[in-house]
Amino acid sequence: MTAELGNFSLVLAFLLTAYASIFSIVGARINNQKLIRSCENAVFGYFALFTLGAGLLIHAFVTGNFQLRYVYEYSDRALPMFYKVAAFWAGQEGSMFMWVWFLSLFTMIVIAQNRKINRRMMPYITGILSIVSFFFASIMIRGETNPFDLLPMIPFDGKGLNPLLQNLGMTWHPPSLYLGYVGFTIPFAFALAAMITGNLNDLWIRSTRRWTLFAWTLLTAGIILGGQWAYVELGWGGYWAWDPVENASFMPWISGTAYLHSVMIQERKDMLKVWNMVLIILTFVLTIYGTFITRSGVISSVHSFGVSSLGPIFGVFLLAVMAVTLTLLFNRLKELKSDNELDSLLSRESMFLYNNLVLVAMLVIVFFGTSWPFISEAVLGQQSVVTSTFYNQTNVPIGLALLLVMAFCPLIAWRKSSVKNLRENFVLPTIIMTVSGVLLFITGIREGYPLTSFCLCVFVLATIIIEVVKGARARYRITGEPSLIALYRLIWKGKRRYGGYIVHIGVILVFIGITGSSAYQVEKEITVRPGESFQLGEYNLRYVKYSDYESAGKLSISVIMEVYKAGRKIDVIYPQKDYWKKRPEQPTTEVAISWDLRKDIYIILNALNRDGSATFKAVINPLVVWLWIGGIVMAIGSTIAIWPDKREKLRLLARFASEVSA
Amino acid sequence: MKIDRRFLAVAWFVILAFTVSAWANNEVELNRKVKKVAHELVCLCGCGNQVLDVCTCAVAAKERKRIKNYLQSGKTQQEILDIFIAEKGWVVLSAPPKKGFNQILWIFIPYILPIVSVFILFYFLKKWKKKQDKELEEDWEEEDADYNDQLEKELDKFED
Numbered sequence: 001m002t003a004e005l006g007n008f009s010l011v012l013a014f015l016l017t018a019y020a021s022i023f024s025i026v027g028a029r030i031n032n033q034k035l036i037r038s039c040e041n042a043v044f045g046y047f048a049l050f051t052l053g054a055g056l057l058i059h060a061f062v063t064g065n066f067q068l069r070y071v072y073e074y075s076d077r078a079l080p081m082f083y084k085v086a087a088f089w090a091g092q093e094g095s096m097f098m099w100v101w102f103l104s105l106f107t108m109i110v111i112a113q114n115r116k117i118n119r120r121m122m123p124y125i126t127g128i129l130s131i132v133s134f135f136f137a138s139i140m141i142r143g144e145t146n147p148f149d150l151l152p153m154i155p156f157d158g159k160g161l162n163p164l165l166q167n168l169g170m171t172w173h174p175p176s177l178y179l180g181y182v183g184f185t186i187p188f189a190f191a192l193a194a195m196i197t198g199n200l201n202d203l204w205i206r207s208t209r210r211w212t213l214f215a216w217t218l219l220t221a222g223i224i225l226g227g228q229w230a231y232v233e234l235g236w237g238g239y240w241a242w243d244p245v246e247n248a249s250f251m252p253w254i255s256g257t258a259y260l261h262s263v264m265i266q267e268r269k270d271m272l273k274v275w276n277m278v279l280i281i282l283t284f285v286l287t288i289y290g291t292f293i294t295r296s297g298v299i300s301s302v303h304s305f306g307v308s309s310l311g312p313i314f315g316v317f318l319l320a321v322m323a324v325t326l327t328l329l330f331n332r333l334k335e336l337k338s339d340n341e342l343d344s345l346l347s348r349e350s351m352f353l354y355n356n357l358v359l360v361a362m363l364v365i366v367f368f369g370t371s372w373p374f375i376s377e378a379v380l381g382q383q384s385v386v387t388s389t390f391y392n393q394t395n396v397p398i399g400l401a402l403l404l405v406m407a408f409c410p411l412i413a414w415r416k417s418s419v420k421n422l423r424e425n426f427v428l429p430t431i432i433m434t435v436s437g438v439l440l441f442i443t444g445i446r447e448g449y450p451l452t453s454f455c456l457c458v459f460v461l462a463t464i465i466i467e468v469v470k471g472a473r474a475r476y477r478i479t480g481e482p483s484l485i486a487l488y489r490l491i492w493k494g495k496r497r498y499g500g501y502i503v504h505i506g507v508i509l510v511f512i513g514i515t516g517s518s519a520y521q522v523e524k525e526i527t528v529r530p531g532e533s534f535q536l537g538e539y540n541l542r543y544v545k546y547s548d549y550e551s552a553g554k555l556s557i558s559v560i561m562e563v564y565k566a567g568r569k570i571d572v573i574y575p576q577k578d579y580w581k582k583r584p585e586q587p588t589t590e591v592a593i594s595w596d597l598r599k600d601i602y603i604i605l606n607a608l609n610r611d612g613s614a615t616f617k618a619v620i621n622p623l624v625v626w627l628w629i630g631g632i633v634m635a636i637g638s639t640i641a642i643w644p645d646k647r648e649k650l651r652l653l654a655r656f657a658s659e660v661s662a
Numbered sequence: 663m664k665i666d667r668r669f670l671a672v673a674w675f676v677i678l679a680f681t682v683s684a685w686a687n688n689e690v691e692l693n694r695k696v697k698k699v700a701h702e703l704v705c706l707c708g709c710g711n712q713v714l715d716v717c718t719c720a721v722a723a724k725e726r727k728r729i730k731n732y733l734q735s736g737k738t739q740q741e742i743l744d745i746f747i748a749e750k751g752w753v754v755l756s757a758p759p760k761k762g763f764n765q766i767l768w769i770f771i772p773y774i775l776p777i778v779s780v781f782i783l784f785y786f787l788k789k790w791k792k793k794q795d796k797e798l799e800e801d802w803e804e805e806d807a808d809y810n811d812q813l814e815k816e817l818d819k820f821e822d
Contacts, residue, residue, distance in 0.1 A: 236716040243711075271790075340790040350787050357783055361776040368771045372758065380763055383753045385704050387713050390757040394772035401776075589718070606718065617718065 002065055006056045006148035007141075013049035013104075014137040016042045020130035028123035036123045040111045043126060046133065047104040054101050057094070057147055061087050066158045069149045070094065076158040076582065078553040079166075086170045087161050089178075092310070093140065093147035098175065100136035102182040103129065110186060110211075117656050118207055124193035132185055135317055145310065160553070160582040169229025177222030177249055181287040183215025184256060188284035191277055195328040200273060200335055203659065205263045206652055210642050212263075216256050217638040223249050224510075224631035235589035235604045237523065237619040239627065242391040247370045248290025251363060255283040258359040261352050268414070269349060273336040274329070275356075281325045288318050293370070344416035351409045358401045365394050392518070396449055403456040403511060406504060410463045429462040450519040457508045457515075464501045491640065496648075499641025506637055509630030516623025525606070527615045533564075536618045539601060540564040543614060555579045556590075557608050563594050563601060570594075575605040575616065600624045696730050699739050703746055704756045713756045 020042040027035030057070070061084045066072045074090040075083075088094045107129040114122050139145055187208040194204040226246070227239035240246060259279035265272050292314035329336075342349055368375070369386045376384040411417075411425040436458040437451065445451050468487070471494075475486040491498040522537045533542035544560040556578045563571040573592035580586065594601040602619040609615070700715035700722075707721035714722055732742045746754045758764040 234718075236712065236718050238716065241712065241716075340786075341792050342787060342790045343792055345787050345791060353783060353787065354780075357776070357779055361772075361779065364775065365772050368767055372767055376758060376764070383751060384758045384764075385711050385753050385756065386758065386767075387704060387711060387756040389701060389713060390767070394768075398772070398776070604718065606723075 002056050002060050003068060003148045003150050006053050006060075007146070009049045009053040009056070010137065010141050010146070010148065013046040013053065014134070014141050016046040016049065017130050017134035017137050020046070021127055021134050024123045024127035024130060028127070036126075039123070039126055039130070043104065043107050043111055043130065046130075046137075047101075047108045050097075050101045050104050053148075054088070054097060057097065058085060058088055061085065064158070066156075067151055067154045068147070069151050070147045072151060072155055072158045074158070074161055076160040076553075079158075079161055080552065083161055083166055083170065086165075089174045090161055090165055090170070093145050093149075095174070095178070096136050096139055096145065097147055098178055099182060100133055100140065102179055103133050103136070103185060106182060106186055106211075107133065110189075114207075117653075118203075120197050121190065121193035121199060121204065124196050125189045128189040128192050129185065132189075139310065139313065160580075163554075163578065163580050163583060163586065163588045164233060167229055167233045169225060169233065173222055173225040173229050175222075176218050176225055180215050180217075180219025180222050181249075181252065181290075183211060183218060184252060184280075184283050184287055186211040186215070187259075187280050191280045192325065192328065195277065195332050198332070198335065200332065202263075202267050202270070203655065205266060205276065206655070209263075210644075212256070212260050213638055213642045216253075216260055217635060217642065219249065219253050219256065220634055220638070221631065223253060224628070224634075228628060231624075232591050232593070233588070235591050235617075237521070237602055237604075237617070237621065238517075239624070242369070242386075242388045244293055244370050245290070247366050248286075248293055251290065251366055251370070252283045252286040254359050254363040254366065255279055255286055258356045258363075259283055261359075262356050265349055265352055269341070271338050271340045271349075273338050274333065277329055277336065281322075281329070285318060285321060285325075288314060288321065292318055346412060346417045346422070348409065348412050348414045351405060351412050355402075355405045355409065358398060358405055362395065362398045362402070365398065366391070369394075399511070399514075400449070400452055400456065403453065403460065403508075406507070407456055407459045407463060410467050410501070425463075428466060429459050432462040433459040447519060450515050453511060453515040457512050460508050461505065464505055468498065468501065495640050495643055495645050499637050499639075499643075502637030502640060503634050504637075506630045506632070506634030509626045509633055511630075513623050513625070513627030513630060516626070517621045520620075520622045522620040524618045525615065526618065527609070527613050529611070529613045534618075536601070537620045538565060539620070540567075541601075541603070541616075541618060543616075546608060546612070546614065553581055555581075557605070559592075559605055559608075559614060561592065561603060571601075573601075573603060575603040577605045577608070595625055597625060598622065692730065692733060695733055695739075696726055699729050699733070699742055700726055702739075702743055702756055703754055706750060706754060 020039040023035055024039035027033075027039060057068075059065075060068050060071050061075055062081070064071070064075070064077055064084075070091060070093050071087075074094075075087045079087065089098045107126065110129070111122070111126060114125075118125075140147065143149060187205075190204040190208045194200055223246075226249070230241070231239040259276065262272055262279060263276050266276055292311060344350075369390055372386045373384055376382050407429075411422065411429070413421060433455050437455045440451060440454055445454065468490070471490045472483060472487040475481065475490050476483055479486065481489065491502075524534070524536055526534050528534055528543045530543055530545045533540050535541075540563075542562040542564065544562055546557060546559045548555060548557045550556075556576055558574050558576040561573050561575060562569055563573060571594040573594050574590075575592035576590035578588050578590065580588070589604050589606075592603045592605075594603075600619075600621040602621050604617040604619075605614060606617050607615040697715045701713060703714040703725070704711045705714045705717035705719065705722040705725065707717065707719045712722070714725055729742055732745070737745075743755070752758070758767060760768045
């Protein structure tokens with residue numbers, strides 16, 4: 001019954017996406033308002049049907065309806081309820097489902113937001129978004145990738161969820177990432193609609209500013225949550241392995257970041273129209289490209305939880321998207337050309353362009369690294385693998401260049417900076433940086449890259465803090481408000497600007513975490529008996545004893561380990577290894593971490609030997625916690641920047657009014 | 663000649679200490695070398711191309727042990743890598759070798775391209791720069807005044 005109803009809802013939804021795709025655009029062409037509204041209603045219809053289908057699938061997971069192949073593949077009776085729900089997106093069918101559900105939800109919100117505004121573009125936007133939904137729906141109704149596909153018999157139990165996925169990360173990382181991916185479809189659709197209708201000014205950018213930031217924030221959060229998950233679950237001591245799938249999420253993040261900076265130039269100076277179009281198209285294409293390379297199985301990856309025959313279909317879709325968008329772009333090229341004019345070479349505008357250049361360089365490196373296995377195979381006929389060995393080496397200089405641009409940007413005024421102004425702005429941060437650099441050098445941080453990185457981080461932090469303090473002071477001078485209130489109002493009155501600065505502070509904290517943990521990691525692999533201890537850096541670790549216990553679906557071996565520093569016990573941790581009944585060949589590790597703001601002591605139980613001795617991999621990861629703190633700060637900053645602003649809304653409405661009357 | 667037995671004992675102890683520490687040092691040094699070689703390789707255990715020096719699976723541990731044995735028998739890094747390549751093909755390397763066509767990946771993409779782009783961008787920036795007869799002498803005070811104006815305006819709005 002579930003399968004029939006589910007299939008019925010999917011097919012009906014599929015038909016509605018087709019209807020909305022075609023007739024929304026036809027309606028716009030023949031200017032039939034009734035048809036356009038009917039297509040908007042169709043969106044509400046397919047959203048409701050997708051919701052019904054998703055509800056049915058979740059119900060099937062919760063009640064253990066193992067006749068559904070998808071439920072059988074990804075869950076079993078023993079699975080905790082929590083993961084039964086999350087198993088929804090454990091495989092490809094569910095991931096596609098989540099994607100299309102988010103997309104239909106967003107399409108509906110966009111329609112609701114634009115009932116009265118952007119009316120010329122809206123039918124095209126509805127049409128374009130529906131085409132993307134149509135594409136995903138068409139995949140879902142195929143037998144092979146249909147989430148409601150039935151097995152010929154009713155199995156007693158399911159295969160169970162891959163143990164690696166049974167982690168809290170599973171609940172937040174995929175939805176967050178997908179919200180980010182799907183979110184970028186909205187500005188993409190607006191950009192295409194702008195090109196189709198010829199509304200080529202910055203209105204489409206302003207209309208989607210918060211969508212872009214929303215997508216960017218969720219994508220950022222998704223990436224960081226994924227790193228955190230890998231860090232605590234995979235047990236190799238790191239959080240980012242430059243795995244093709246990680247790169248697939250990082251690439252649209254880079255182009256999205258470049259986009260949200262460069263649109264500011266268009267808003268201010270009406271420049272770079274073509275470039276912004278290219279960036280948003282690229283960002284969308286890269287979100288699809290990511291799915292293409294992970295689902296086609298052309299590149300092997302730790303994320304290959306469900307490889308299938310979807311590669312060619314995504315490949316064709318990708319090519320079609322590029323063909324259509326590039327044709328549109330070429331058609332409008334003349335109109336998009338703007339009188340590029342700069343007041344000075346030393347201006348915030350030019351800094352933004354350098355920022356774009358650095359980001360694009362990073363994107364190109366990651367893109368070619370990820371795609372090199374194809375390229376090498378095609379040109380040399382030689383299979384090859386590209387791992388962190390390549391990326392770590394090539395991305396360090398680029399990362400430092402990015403820091404440098406971030407450091408200079410707030411110091412250089414919009415339009416034009418005079419030398420005098422520059423000198424005044426640079427003095428204090430430079431002094432602060434130099435003093436910290438000397439202090440770092442004295443405390444033993446002497447290697448070129450880390451020292452440079454830390455110094456630049458200090459410089460950026462100093463410039464931002466100085467900038468904020470200056471603003472708050474000016475406010476205080478005029479209003480006499482208490483300083484904290486002045487600071488709060490300063491930020492609240494300039495949400496976009498100061499939200500952005502807060503995001504930058506978060507980015508710097510992430511950089512500090514990355515630099516510390518990659519340059520000063522201490523690692524040891526050692527076998528010890530119960531009661532023995534070993535030295536790791538300045539810490540002494542004592543293996544007290546082990547115990548084993550059984551719980552739902554697994555046998556766990558847990559070790560009690562005491563952490564000493566200078567003879568004093570500072571922590572007790574419990575590294576653990578789980579053996580799963582359904583997959584005895586794939587034991588998983590539960591990493592034990594003793595952390596503070598300076599370092600993580602990261603212990604993996606590699607093996608327990610017959611004589612009770614245990615083999616550990618013990619790692620000191622300095623400053624890792626700043627990565628997660630930085631992530632939280634970035635989220636706070638971008639939330640401030642996204643927060644609805646009354647004045648922005650009024651300005652936007654005024655713009656719409658003038659557009660209509662013009 | 664009579665040798666003080668205490669002296670002998672001390673000398674023996676010192677030699678022993680040196681040997682032990684040299685052995686320990688050798689062990690540390692050897693492990694460092696193993697790690698270095700393993701960093702150039704991937705683990706082909708099927709867990710998704712993890713670099714051999716970080717992969718946690720049993721296959722990786724075995725391969726690292728093999729590298730250690732090779733190093734102890736006096737093989738150089740290149741010789742060991744060649745053995746692995748001969749056995750498993752180029753896919754065993756954690757990154758393509760830095761020669762021939764692969765130089766595009768190693769040199770052109772990450773270094774030459776960005777540097778050239780900086781110059782291209784600079785060329786465009788120069789082209790876009792407004793042709794101005796006289797340099798506007800911008801005053802620092804002006805910026806402050808801007809701030810104050812804006813604040814004043816916002817505060818007025820706030821009062822309303």
